[in-house]
Amino acid sequence: MELTNLIAIVTVGIFAETSYLVLKSVQPAKVKDGILLDTSVLIDGRIVPIARSGLISSKLIVPRCVVRELQFMADRADHDKRERARYGLDVIEQLQAIEQLKIEVIDDGITSQQGVDEQLINLALKWQARLCTIDYNLNKSARVQAVRVININELAHALRVTYLPGETLEVKLQQPGQDSHQAVGYLDDGTMVVVDNARIFIGQTLTVEATRVLQTAAGKMMFAKHHEKISKGKTKTAQPPAQATAQTSRRTANQKRRPTHRKPKTPEDSLVDLANRA
DSSP, X not given: OHHHHHHHHHHHHHHHHHHHHHHHHHSOOOOTTOEEEOHHHXXXXXXXXXXXXXXXXXXXXXXXXXXXXXXXXXXXXXXXXXXXXXXXXXXXXXXHTOTTOXXXXXXXXXXXXXXXXXXXXHHHHHHTOEEEXXXXXXXXXXXXXXXXXXXXXXXXXXXXXXXOTTOEEEEEEEEXXXXXXXXXEEOTTOOEEEEETOGGGTTSEXXXXXXXXXXXXXXXXXXXXXXXXXXXXXXXXXXXXXXXXXXXHHHHHHHHHSOXXXXXXXXXXXXXXXXXXX
């Protein structure tokens, strides 16, 4: 009788362990606090240098639905999208080659009829994972549904260099500003720089001095004045002052004779105009 009970207990134990192993092999591992990568992040590619920097300590998770979407785009989309999709698949391989990084491609079953985005949100909720995306609509939808989101665009914005009033920097002036004396250039991170009394230097790289830095809903912009020296060994002025004055006078006279046709304001012009009034 005791032997029979012992055999029954051992049998139940073996059955329970076997069932656990089968379920573990069939169902994807639940990675708490892992980071789900969506298609837009892989196509973007900036996740690779971020991972190589060692800033990512959590496990990266690439669901099969994302891999399938990249493969579908690589096979059937137009030329540009095919190239981006193939690059996204290469990014997965680059991430897998980083030794200190933990990354796993997990089978998440059949893609939901509602699409890959909705499936990613459901997986993030189910696995208690964070979602890494640069897709604006997916970002909004995930936050509404209480999913923790990592947005690489927000990270890049936070890492922009901060210039204080009085500091000098180099900027290439590319176009006229809102006011007649202003010129506009851009820093590498996209910050717009409006330089006073510098319209005659458009097309040149100037050393300018920051006077005001504004943070707006459209991004960061800076007001500056041109420094005494122009970078890269150029002369102080692009043309002799007398010649510049004469050309300015002729331009003013021509403008008076010609009927004025105002070009429509762009969002950038409105932003500069608003900042000038501040």
